[in-house]
Amino acid sequence: MERPRSDLRSDEAWLDEAAAWIREVAAEADLHLHGRIEVHRHRVWATTLIAHSHRGTLWFKANCPAFAFEPALVHLLTEIAPDAVTAPVAIDPRRGWMLHLDGGPALGDHHEPTTDDWAQIVQQMGSLQCALGGHRERLLATGLPDCAPTTVAHRFDDLVETYASTPPAHPSHLSPEMYADLLRQRPRVIDAAQQLGSFAVSAALQHGDLHPWNVFAATDSRGRHRVFDFGDAQWASPFEVLAVPFGWIAPSESAAWLPVLHAYREVWSDLIGPRDFDALFNATHVTHPINRAATWRAALATASPDSWGTWGSQPADHLRNLLEDRG
Numbered sequence: 001m002e003r004p005r006s007d008l009r010s011d012e013a014w015l016d017e018a019a020a021w022i023r024e025v026a027a028e029a030d031l032h033l034h035g036r037i038e039v040h041r042h043r044v045w046a047t048t049l050i051a052h053s054h055r056g057t058l059w060f061k062a063n064c065p066a067f068a069f070e071p072a073l074v075h076l077l078t079e080i081a082p083d084a085v086t087a088p089v090a091i092d093p094r095r096g097w098m099l100h101l102d103g104g105p106a107l108g109d110h111h112e113p114t115t116d117d118w119a120q121i122v123q124q125m126g127s128l129q130c131a132l133g134g135h136r137e138r139l140l141a142t143g144l145p146d147c148a149p150t151t152v153a154h155r156f157d158d159l160v161e162t163y164a165s166t167p168p169a170h171p172s173h174l175s176p177e178m179y180a181d182l183l184r185q186r187p188r189v190i191d192a193a194q195q196l197g198s199f200a201v202s203a204a205l206q207h208g209d210l211h212p213w214n215v216f217a218a219t220d221s222r223g224r225h226r227v228f229d230f231g232d233a234q235w236a237s238p239f240e241v242l243a244v245p246f247g248w249i250a251p252s253e254s255a256a257w258l259p260v261l262h263a264y265r266e267v268w269s270d271l272i273g274p275r276d277f278d279a280l281f282n283a284t285h286v287t288h289p290i291n292r293a294a295t296w297r298a299a300l301a302t303a304s305p306d307s308w309g310t311w312g313s314q315p316a317d318h319l320r321n322l323l324e325d326r327g
Helices: 012-028 070-080 115-131 136-141 149-164 176-183 186-197 238-249 257-267 274-300 305-311 314-323
Strands: 033-042 046-053 056-063 090-092 097-101 204-206 234-236
Touching (some): 012 046, 012 097, 070 136, 115 238, 115 257, 149 314, 204 238, 234 238, 234 274, 238 257, 274 305
Antiparallel strands (some): 056 097
């Protein structure tokens, strides 16, 4: 049996190959390395290595096959919207590899995000979504998953049937009762997808995991935060980008949700009124769990047994979120 890809990324031969590539592209960029290249983190979705240069720390990221589109996507983003993201030193789209100079502290490490922080982040993300609106084909050509509203119902059916048919010991097994409960949600799924699909901008770049450790803190003179880590990104309803921030802000004592929601809504104010916007945002409470479950299924496709033990319940956990009332 072929070894899981997540195991291969911790293999000594693979690490040697990655280190050789880092040294090669660093030299081409006139970055002088010193010290050892070290493993920072190995997860089912990506492995990160650290190298040290005369210009500071270098971060290498190797994605799992499902997320291998990220380097090409980031390269395209730096071409279309260079102020929105940090340009990589080098990429290898075929292998899903990317090398960056350190972008500064993550917002979550710098301080507890405030309402103003979150408002800036979602507005910048909304502006990026608008800037990319006419580039659908180029974005999808990078391998970005197409999770537009028109595709959601089929994805829901596939996920539910897949995990209902797994053995009971499977981490994402859906019991007969849960299977029946989810099937009863299908009309709601169809309605939400149709509602989102009717908006003038039915799909856009959706970051997928917009939390404080995927944002560089604003430390420059312009005071702008910068979003990174697009491995979970999708071509989906733009409003789904609010799902992860909502999950972080709702229990927070340092930020309030409504001003953040209103800040993002301003980006689309020329196209949609407040009442219609709120209805569309509520519809993403239905579509986002489905698209998120699909992201996890893709990430786990090449996972090791140990990784399945740690993360394997995620697809079913997200599907179960459909049964929660978040309206």
